[in-house]
Amino acid sequence: MSFLAIRGSVMIRKKSLDTLDLQILSALNQLGGKASAELLSQILNHPARTIRYRLSKLKEAGYLKFLYAMTHDRKLGLGDALLTLDLSPGVSNLDSLFHDIPLFYLYGSTIGQHNGHLAHFTYPLKEDNLPERICKSLLERGLIKDYSVHDTIDIIFSPGQIEHLDIRSGWQWDWQEWAAECKKTTQAAPTDPSFDFDVVRAKFDARDIAILSHLKVDAAMTLKELGVKVGLSQTQVNKRIKRMEHDGIIKGYRWTTEHYEEPLHLYLYLTVDDSTDPLLSCLYNLPFPKEMIAANQTDYVIRLLLYPSSLTSFLCGFDLIRGHLKSYRTQLVYHLQSIQMGRLFSSFDSEQDDWVVDVGQYLQLIDNFQPPSD
16 A cells, blocks of 8 residues: 655655564564664564565655654653643744744644643753743743643653554554453553652763764664764763663663654543552553653653544543543644754753753743744
């Protein structure tokens, strides 16, 4: 099956995916992105030469865009928050503002309780209440009429179960069976997911941040290439990476991928009894790629990557369990855009051995911002 992807005003016919392509993508997600062709060959029972050829074609066609390191930002002294911004009448978007302020790294258009933008926002934890300050500045400037801030303690990524995806007919998932299993789990303690609510800042220095800034945009580069960029030997680079992996600063590696349909992102905000609530495990076991974001022991956000063809099925399935939630709300996000990853890493000051950001400059950018006219 072939399909079209839109890049600007150019329409590109994408390479057709087959079962082996989906199996490779699934295995890469499950194994953390850095799996070798030899390991994939053993798991998928195809010659390594075939796997290497398929990987090359998937990259060439844009399905595998780039590999990046996922970091536990609180261990680096950085906070992370979700901002939902209800745009004021006459304001169509804040796109250029998001690009000018390096605290924003992901955003999209949203409809739900708030209609406008949903943005992911990172900041130095020493800058007390900075997400709230930025939102209040947008409110005072008249760019938004309401907002919510959802701070983050820990994030767990699940690649989903791509083996349940058929590109001709969508996700093959028995929602009735899933709901029945969810109800059974309410009588037992869950095993997944496991959040870290007691995060301690790790030991790191400017060289570590330099390494991470490159791994954020190209984790597939060799140790030799990375060493040249940061002025260290391959051995030194490898030692630092292994330490950061051991300390949980680097949580894993992930490919950004192309999708066979333009995806929607459903942000499900929910309140449960505590982090052991079986409904968290129930939602974690959905087949879709997802992030589970913990604000505290009772408040969570689950970001599900859904294809439009799956949205109705998911909502009907969610009907079967929502009565067990203490409270919930949703934000539907489309046109989710990633700004350059790790932009804030350039704000680490080696002399002060800490993050230094110019909050006054960011507030001035908001004050001077002129929203685009339709």
